[in-house]
Amino acid sequence: MRGSAFASVLRSTAHSSLRRSPPIPNAVVLIQWYALCASLNIEVSASHALHCITMLTTTQILLMNRRKALQLTTLGTSAMLCNPFSFLWASNPKPFPKGSTFSLPEFTSSDFGDDFKWGVATAAYQIEGAWNVDGKGPSIWDTFSHTKGKIKTGETGDTACDFYNKYASDIALIKAMNFKVFRFSLSWSRIMPTGEGEINPKGVDFYHKVIDECIAQDIEPWITLYHWDLPQALQDQGGWANRKILDWFNNYVEFCTKAYGDKVKNWMVLNEPAAFGALGYLSGMHAPGIRSPKKFFKATHHICMCQAEGGRIIRKNVPDANIGSTFSCSHVDPINDSPKHKKAVSHIDALLNRLYLEPVLGLGYPVDGFKWFKNIYKYVQEGDEEKLQFDFDFIGLQNYSRSVAKRMRLLPIAQAWQVPPQKRGIPPEEITAMGWEVYPEGIYKMLKYFDKYEGIDKIIVTENGSAFPDVVKDGRVHDEKRQQFFQRYLANVLKAKQEGVNVQGYFLWTLMDNFEWAEGYKTRFGVVHVDFETQERIIKDSGLWFQELLGE
Secondary structure: OOOOHHHHHHHHHHHHHHHOOOOOOHHHHHHHHHHHHHHHHOOOOOHHHHHHOOOOOOOOOOOOOOOOOOOOOOOOOOOOOOOOOOOOOOOOOOOOOOOOOOOOOOOOOOHOOOOOOOEEEEHHHHHOOOOOOOOOOOHHHHHHHHOOOOOOOOOOOOOOOOEEEEEHHHHHHHHOOOOOEEEEOOOHHHHHHOOOOOOOOHOOOHHHHHHHHHOOOEEEEEEEEEEEOOOHHHHHHOOOHOOHHHHHHHHHHHHHHHOOOOOOOOOEEEEOHHHHHHHHOOOOOOOOOOOHHHHHHHHHHHHHHHHHEEEEHHHOOOOOOEEEEEEEOOOOOEOOHHHHHHHHHHHHHHHHHHHOOOOOOOOOOOOOHHHHHHHHHHOOOOOOEEEEOOOOOOOEOOOOOOOEEEOOOOOOOOOOOEHHHHHHHHOOHHEEOOOEOOOOOOHHHHHHHHHOOOOEEEEEEOOOOOOOOOOOEEEEEOOHHHHHHHHHHHHHHHHHHHHOOOOOEEEEEEEOOOOOOHHHOOOOOOEEEEOOOOEEEEEOHHHHHHHHHHOO
16 A cells, blocks of 8 residues: 555545544654554655644544553554553443442452452552662663653652551551452562672562561562563663563572572562553553564563463472462453454454463464464564463453453554543443443453463452542541442452352452552552652551451
């Protein structure tokens, strides 16, 4: 398709929309669009591309809003519209009737079984602070958050929740709410400042203190080895797109498992590879902020290789280890029953739910769902396909919302758009501060989805939660919407469990309000309120609800 024809198609598609919203020229989008077309061997001159971009409305082509992210919509003008940090679901795309009500389910913790694991989840960069203290090296999130325009609020994680200094009292809050599991991640650059070679003793000792405090308070420590904060020194050499990451990551896992393996038996290799792979190397919305299909393909393969090899290293070094890795996921439905929209579902499902999960199960990359992924095989070397596989003891499922897909031929490659809940008649009270629809049935559907894989035996919900605006009044935070969210989602977890899905735990996201990545501090997910000026903590009503539920 030559440039003039290509421009003509875009012109005709965009003309009708010009009456509804003004054109928004964007130099970055122009460059990305032009580069994308070039990578696909589509001849489009810079002038044609500029003419097209200036005619396209924000809602039709530009990324639907920074990190409405987590709501994925694959590849669009801004490189490719991939908001996979997943957290989208879907079931019935019909509008939620205005004035509809729901009844809150009733259950007790004993309904889930005596061995069911109840916990809270966190990530190092989001809570620790102390970004350049006691020998810690910079991570890609230090660099990204310090770069103007990358964080919506202009904030950084330099101090965050100051968990580095307040870990003992924060673990005491976990105990006070009657949770038995604390899932936290290790900061690679706190342990290895440059990502390889030299070890930072103070960083190593910090995690020993966290682990020891958990054990002292009868809290089970569950470690995530990688939750997005790659050492900047490794990113300077290409990061996940450099095949050397296989050695860098293996050495890191070797050290950590030998250092902490005598105390910690529950390990997770990676947190949501679909998020840091696609948001970091495809859409550029997260660190390291790269928009490159080629680097995305490379990074994806290396991530999947490390995921499996990390599991093997844990198995070798930690006797009786319980090993898993976590995956964001979303049930995806078409906007209606038209076959063209079902094609969009296939593409989004492959990216959100299958791309990083199926290789470890021995199924390869999901080319059948999205042929574009065949490009990954350009970087698969002899012997790699066997090394992609590992038999995890459990799979971590992470779910927040739902996704409804619509076919849009205007968007390159994926030709799919994720329809926001506001466009589907979902009422404001059923939409979170992240712009995600509250859709409890989604977690049930994805538990059933994962359960169908022959290679998955045990599932643990390793993240689930919601962000709503909070108000402190008379020393309390009455977060009724968040409490209702947990009640409704947990009812669906219980439903799946009662139908035979081997789900053995639930870790909410998150312990306390923290640095919510590209959103900054404004978006609050915690069951503990944090005043970021004073670092004062208040257990919210949702946390008190769990205290009662788990104290029965």
